Amino acid sequence: MFNNLHLNNCLQIAKKKMRGYLVLRQFSAICLLVFMVCSFSLSHAADEISYDINILGIENAEFNENSSTFEEASILKNRSGAPFVSVANLRSNINADVEILEKILRAEGYYNGLVEPQFMRNDNHFSISFQVKPGPVYSYGKIEVIFTGNSVDDEISRNINDALIINEGETARAVPVIISERNIANSLPKYGFSFAGEVDSDIIVDHREQVLNVTFSADPGTRRRMGNVKFEGLSSVKEEYLRKFIIWPKDSYYEQRHVDQLRNRIIESNLFSGVNIDVVPDGEDHADIVINHIEAKHRTIGTSVSRQTKLD
Template identity: 25%
Template sequence: MHSRIFAALWAVFAIMAACACIGGAAHAASHASPSGLAYVVRYTGDADPRILGLLKQVSKAESLVQSPPDSALLLERRADEDKTAFAKVFQSEGYFAAVITVDLDQGVSPAVLTYAIKAGPRFALSKVTLAVPPDQPGRDAELPTPEAIGLPVPEPFLAKAVVDAEARITDILHRQARPYAKIAKRQVTANFANHDVTVVWTVDPGPRAAFGPLRFSGLTSIKEAYLAAQVPWREGQPYDADLVARYRKTLVGLDLFTMVQVEPAGELDASGRAPILVKVIERKHRTIKGGVNYKTDEGPGANLSWENRNLFGGGEKLSLAATGSAIEQLGEITFEKPDFLAPKNLFTAKGKVADENKKAYKGKNAQATAMVRRHFTDTFTAGAGVGYRASYIEKDESRPWEDGTRYGFVFLPVEASYDTRKDLLDPQQGIMASLACAPYWGAVGNGPNFVRPEFSVANYFKLLEKPGLVLATRVIGGANIGASRNDVSPDLRFYAGGSGSIRGYPYQTVGPLRGKTPVGGGSLFTFSAELRWRITELIGIVPFLDGGSAFKNALAPYDQPILLGAGLGVRVYTPVGPVRLDVATPVTPRKDIDDIAQFYFSIGQSF
C-alpha cells in the first residue's frame, strides 16, 4: 500500500518537473539572446577590492549588461557616465587624483569594455576648522573640537566621516540649549601638491533658548492632555535636545502613531522661549491578530486576539484574546489605563478563564487580577496588586480519590522587571529579567496557604554583526513554599517539558510521575541556550540545548534528575516576526515515555 502511494507521488513530481522543463525551454526559446552589442566589463589597475566593489555597484554598464545597447556609441555613453560616477566614489574615499581610462574592444565577441584604473595617492585630512562669522549671534558658543565630532587629524580622508561629523556639530550645539543651531556653509578643499584635504565649517549657533509652549498637530482621536502629561521637561527650563529625543521615543513607544516629529517651531518669544511642535500621524487603533501552531506532544493550536489601543482617547487599551488546542482552551480580557493617579503609573485589570484537559489533571479555572505598575526608568518597572483564583478539578492524577475538588485563593502579586531589549519579536541584544512573588490564602474549604516566588532571566548577546549570530540564554525558576505538593491545586503546581520549557520531552512529563503520568511539583528550574545564526535575510538556523526539571519538594533536597533536550531549528524571518520550526530529541530518553523526536511550529522566537 505504502509503495503504491510513494510511486504515485513520484509520478506526480515527475510530470510536474517535465512540465516545468518544457515550459522553461519554451520560455527560453521565446526570449532568445537580445539583439544589440553584447559585451562584458573588465577592470584593470590598482583599485582596492573594497572600492572595486563600490564601482561595480554604481556602474551603469554593469547593471545593464543584460540589456546590450544598439551601437558602440551608446555603450561608450554608458562608459562616460560610469567615469563620472567612479570619480565621485574615489573622491568620497580620498582618492582625488584617481584616473580612469576606457577601452572598448569590438574585435572579439562579446565586446570587452575595460576600465583601466590608477587610484593614485589617498589624500589625508590635515585640518578641520569650525568658525562663527564676526557679525553672527552666538559667538559665545562652545564649538566642538575635531576629535569631539569624530575627525581627528591627520587621518585618511573619508567623505562619510565628514557628513557624520557635520550632524554631530549641530547635535552638540542643540545640547547647549541652542535649538536653532545649523551649518551655514561647508568647504572641502583638496591640495593636489600636498595630497591633503582641509574642511572648514561656517557655523550658525543661534541663540540660547528655553522650552516654550507645546503645540500638537495631526491629532484626531487622542487627547492632547494625555500626550502633554508625558513631557519630561517644564516650560521655561533650558532647552535640552536629549529631553526632546526622550519625549519622541516615549510617544513612539505608545504604539499609537505611524509618524512622530518633535522639534522647535517658529521664532523665540520675547522671553527667549522656543515653541515646541509635536507633529504626529495616528495609526489605526484597532488590531485583529491570529496565528496557528503545532507541537508533537500537544497537537495543533490556534490563537485569535483583538485590541483597541485608544479606547477613551487617553491611550487606554482593551484587548480580548482566545487560544485553543487539544489540551487547553483559554479566554482572556485585559484593560490598561496609563497615567493612573500619577504619570508613569499603569493600571491593569485582567480576567481569564480556562478549560484544561492535561495528563496531570482535567478541570476549569477562572482568575481576576488588578495591578498598578510604575515605570521608574525606561527599563525598570515594578508593581503590586490583588487577585482571586477559582478552580474546579474534575480529575487529579496525583489524588484520584479527591476528584471533583474546588479550590479558591486570594493572592497579592508583587512584580518587578528589567528589560533592555530593543526588538521584542526577535531580540538581538539586551536582558529581560523578571521577579514575582505572591502570597496565596486558601479561601475555599481547607485550601492551603503558601508563598509563590518565580523568576526568569533571559540574556541576548550579539556575537557577530554579519552574518547575524546571537547567543540567547534563559533561566526560569519557581516554588510553592509553605504547602506540600499534593495540597496545592494541580493547576498551580509546577511542570516541565515541551515547547517553552524543555524541548524534546513530552508536555509536562519532566518531573514527578505516577507511572507515565505527570503529577506536578512543588518547584521548578529550567534553562535554555540557543545559537541563532541568520544565514540570509530570510533564513536562519538555531541549534539549541534545554534542561531542567520540576521537583516534588519546594526546597532542597531535590530528588528529580536534571534532563537535557537538544535540537535544531529553522527560522524564516517575516515582517511580523520569525516563523519557527524546531526539532528536538531527549539526550537521556526514558523507556516507554519519550519519543525519538518532538516537533514544534509557531510564530516568534522560543524566548
C-alpha cells in the same frame, strides 16, 4: 551620297544612345552596390552590441571595497533595457563609468587618480578595460569649524568639535566628512540652538601637500530657553496629569533630550495612539513645545493609572 550621309548620321545617333545606355547601366550598377552596402551596414548596426568589462590596476585586496562599489554603481554592469545599437551610445556609457570610478577613488582618498578606458572590437563584441592609476592616498589637513551669524561660547565650541570623527593626518575619505557634518547639525539643538541653520562643508584639495583641508560652517541661530508646553487634542485626559511629565528645570536652555524624554513619557502612559511634537519659536529667546495628541479609544485616566505611571 545621300544614303551614305544618312547612314553616317544614323550611326552617330546610335553610338550616342549606346554610350548613354552604357552610362546608365554603370550608374545603375553603382546605385545597386551602394544600396547593398547600406543595407548590410543597417542590418549590422541593428545587431545587439555585446561587451565584457575588465578593471585593471586595483586588483589588490586594499581596493576590494572600491571594486565592489563600482560593481553596484557601474552603468555598463547594471544596464538593462534596449540593447546598444551604436558605438557612440556605448562610448557614452563608457565615459559615464569612467566618472563613476574617479568619484569612487576620490571618496576613498585618491584625489589624483586616473582612469583610462580602452576597448577592442571583434565584430559587434567589445572588450572594454579600465586602466586605473589610483595615485597616492591623500590625508586630512587643516580641520576647522566656524560659526556664522551668532557666536557660541568656548565650551559649546569644544563640544561641537568633539562631535567630529575626522582628524588631521587620517586618510581623507568622504563618508567621515558627511557624518561629521551631520553630527554638528545634531549637536547644536543639544545646547539650546533649536532652530540652527544648515551645516556646510568647504573642501580644498592641496595637491602639492596631498592633503584635504576641511572647513565646516554652521549658523547656530539664537540660543533659546525652554518655553511654554501646550497640549492639544485632549479629550478625556486631563492636562494637569500630563504636566507632571515635565521635569526639566525652569528657565533652562533648550535641549532636545528634554523634548525626547517628554515624548517617551507620554507614549509610555498608553493613553494615546499618537503623539506629535512641534517646537516653535516664542519671541527672541524661547522655544515653545506644542504637543498634539490622538487619544486611544476606550481609555480613561484615573487615580490607579496615575499611581502606576513611573516618572523619571
